[in-house]
Amino acid sequence: MRFPKQMPARLRSLRGSRSPVAPIRPRPLCRLPSRRRAGQPQPYGRRMSLVHRLSVSELAAAIDEGLSPVSIVEECLSRMDAHDGAINAIIYRDPGQALEAARRAETEIRANGRRGLLHGIPVAVKDMIDVEGWPTTAGSRLHDGRIAGRDAACVANLKAAGAIIIAKTNMHELTLGTHDNPWFGKVANPLDPSRGTAGTSSGSAAAVAAGFCAVAIGSDTGGSNRSVAAANGLFGFKPTNGLIDPAGSLPTATSLDALGPIATSIEDIRSTTEAMLGRSLPEHGTQRAVPVEKMSIAVCSDLYDAELDQSVAIAVANWLGACRDRGVSIIERAFPEQKAFVQAGLILLLHEFAESYGAQIDAAPDKVGSAVHAMLDHARRYSAQDVAAARATRQTAQGQLGDLMDGVDILAIPTAPGLAPRLSDEMTRVGDAHVPFGMTGGTFRRWANMLTMPALAIPIPSRDVFPASVQLAAQPGADRALLDMALSLPNALNP
Structure with a gap:
């Protein structure tokens, strides 16, 4: 199977009356030619109709050519007004504040140039991350009336880089409910409104796919950033645990x-x-990026040990073949005790969730939905001995990571067993059956959180109108090397 030059036309245009939004923005779509002098603001006009389809780097180049950050923000806000009623990606926004930040960025850029690529660029953040003066709900009534007194550490760093926080995004309740949030509703997939967005960072992915912002911030505890990226044909990154300061x-x-x-x-x-971090990504102690012709990729079906839909299996096989064509060595690896490892991950997730929220939920049980109550009840079935055993299993697995990654540069695992799930129940087709897309995180994605590895979900071509997705991972702390090497590998937007 040849990799297409671009995403299928069905993903690049409106799907008739069924889809009210422009779908994924292939890279690069266009350059914004300018007859104006650099630094001269670009008026809102016909050319702005493409701004929502440009990447951060393309928008930054356009700003250098004179495009106004105010016009960019106006376009994003206009798209929210027109389309978010159908998508439901946004929980909160302050248009006046966003426009004021854009005017400030324009003045700064015209006077002194850009601080970096994100200066003047609209960014949305998941509504469990504090933005000063804005509510933080975590998608739940449990946090009614909670107004952030200061920015989260990563938001403060984004603002210091010149980014414009344009909105807070919808999510599963307390990042652990189902996709059907009882207070804010489901988030529809901008590529097809009959499909869902498949994870707790649902609103962040939908906001990017719909062109409400250039980039969005999410969280990843069992694979959410990667899950929603897979469902929306995007790139989703889980950095090494603790790399990005979680304060706020x-x-x-x-x-x-x-x-x-x-x-x-x-x-x-x-x-x-790097903007969230407030500095360049550090070099890893031992792992460095290598040229593609010297690269080795490990595949390990033991890590997920589950059936793939044929569309995903073929897409991953073709992607591995394209990697081989570039000179990459593909090596099969084993991972023992996968079932105990997956169960340990579930126990730790639920136990730590109960530690964070159990007392609050007990004090106000009517302020969370039934799915959260079910998760908390499940968490309380595990004994202290169960939790201790889960921690021991995790520690053993982390010790086995050296064997898994010995002599290889990247680990490659399918991000999900099927393509974007149905909106109605978040089920995805696998062969003749349907399985829950989000709940497959325990087998397909939580391993990266348990092993503290950086992991990047990338879209890859499939025979369906939706792309498939594969996730690439490297040694803990090797985020920089992982992203550098990923640039030289094929993906659906850069075959």
């Missing part, structure tokens, strides 16, 4: 949580991660 974000399971970006390109993933 509400926890799910503190030993598994990671904050990271969702974007339309690997370059945007890197620039946004």
